[in-house]
Amino acid sequence: MASEATIPEHGRPADELLALIDDRHAEDIDWRGGRAFSLVYNVGDHEHEELIEQVGVRYLHDNALNPFKYPSVLQMELDVIAMGCQLLGTAPNAGALSSGGTESIFLAVQVARDHARQVRGIAEPQLLTPSTAHPAFAKAAKYLDLEHVKVPVGADGRADVAAMEAAMGERTGLVVGSAPCYPFGVIDPIEELAGLAAERGVLFHTDACLGGWILPWWEELGEAVRPWDFRVPGVTSISADVHKYGYAFKGASLVAYRSRELLQHQFFWYDEWPGGLYASGTSAGTRSAAPIAGAWAAINHLGRDGYLRLTEQVRATTRKAQAGIAGIDGVKVSHEPDVSLFEISGDGADIAAIGDVMDDRGWNLDRQQGGLHLMLSPYHAQVIDQFLDDLADAAAHHGESRGVEATYGGVV
Ligand SMILES: Cc1ncc(COP(=O)(O)O)c(C=O)c1O
Structure with a gap:
């Protein structure tokens, strides 16, 4: 992507700009659908988000x-x-x-x-x-x-x-x-x-x-x-x-x-x-x-009980994800993570190639040198079964790695 934008000679109407922004925004990462990890911590609670x-x-x-x-x-x-x-x-x-x-x-x-x-x-x-x-x-x-x-x-x-x-x-x-x-x-x-x-x-x-x-x-x-x-x-x-x-x-x-x-x-x-x-x-x-x-x-909206409730949800999703990954041939969780984020590495299978399939299915997993990075938020409870099905499928059916680099962040 590049830009040669110049300051417009005449200001543009607000509704036109909002429509343009909405169109472009729709192309961005779908974190509300639980497809993003680490960039956004999705509570999955409309009232909290709106507040x-x-x-x-x-x-x-x-x-x-x-x-x-x-x-x-x-x-x-x-x-x-x-x-x-x-x-x-x-x-x-x-x-x-x-x-x-x-x-x-x-x-x-x-x-x-x-x-x-x-x-x-x-x-x-x-x-x-x-x-x-x-x-x-x-x-x-x-x-x-x-x-x-x-x-x-x-x-x-x-x-x-x-x-x-x-x-x-x-x-x-x-x-x-x-x-x-x-x-x-x-x-x-x-x-x-x-x-x-x-x-x-x-x-x-x-x-x-x-x-x-x-x-x-x-x-x-x-x-x-x-x-x-x-x-x-x-x-x-x-x-x-x-x-x-x-x-x-x-x-x-x-x-x-x-x-x-x-x-x-x-x-x-x-x-x-x-x-x-x-x-x-x-x-x-x-x-x-x-x-x-x-x-x-x-x-103040979450309070201690809200944080405990959300943490319980994240813990349950983490356990489900880790048990699911343990049951998939070719992948494993790296090390022994202490909380709700970890690396998924290859265990006989090419993790980079598995990452390509996951990318194609719309999962935005960060790439590390040793594998794929998973970080769970409350909303992921809704999509973890689908995620594990896709991961199992990707581990069983993937081609050659496309050689996507391990990156985190970016410079424009
Ligand atoms: C362990 C750790 N420290 C520091 C940071 C930096 O935080 P920020 O991206 O808000 O500057 C991060 C970001 O993910 C992190 O994971």
Whole structure:
């Protein structure tokens, strides 16, 4: 696709533009039909979807750059932070709301970099992650000019504690673990890693962008969940996206710290220009108020019982998917996933060729180097039988792989 669009000489009527947009939008991924995984977390509840849309529209034009001009937005932001911090186990004022997981990770990395410089006197701190950490960490290292030390994970897909320990040195400024990691859905041994970091006075970040809003309920349903949150003594920061399993629309993630003192490394105050004191709590300047209001509405509409109900649904679909895959010759689930996302790899069959058949049948599965990525939302309960039938058929009847590359994201 390319564009040579120019600004139209004369404005076009609203109804004409809406009709054009509707036509084009119909060509986009069909997430409402349960055919998308990971890009959208489909609750499958019309009332919930409509509520957050309405709230988004009400706040579409408001700018949270100066929250004190919008007391209603300020209150909602403080509420979302307090509710999220409570879920993760830290003080209600020890977090901030950012635009997404990547921004939350950038902020936690920046806090750790400045903490290492200011408190520990390390001029050039390093960022230490397992190889399964989200690319946002590599991107943060690039943008914040830090050396990224990456350690291969073990055969179980989890961070290798001994190898991570061996990589910790004088310059380590932040150690990272995921709960869970995106590629395999496994939780790293956070307790061990955070303990090693704490012994050395090094900060530790749990990337719970995916797990932050589902693991607490998963545990409450009686599942054994490997420790990952602030109950683990060495964990000093956590990212947890409300726009993933919090079921808000895009643009809302929580970054939380063990103390408000740590969070303060993130704040920015500047008065060396003629425009007066400029203060901001995250990397954005102008911020849309809509995702703040949407997150507030999503959390309050679902409540603890709503999250438990949806998590139960996701758990049942996950179990059904995993049992179904175990019964299909030629494919298997990679590793032992801890929650509702995992990789499907080939077990004698060519997984890339199976992926081609699934593509042809309209399933949008992300491709990884080792297989296909599956991430389940509540709505997938409606389509999981069809999915498994198609997967079984694809495993039994597929041709040569078309060689589709493993990709995630895109640049225009
Ligand atoms: C484990 C993990 N961390 C971080 C991110 C980045 O989040 P975002 O895409 O909202 O920036 C993702 C996104 O899927 C993720 O899965």
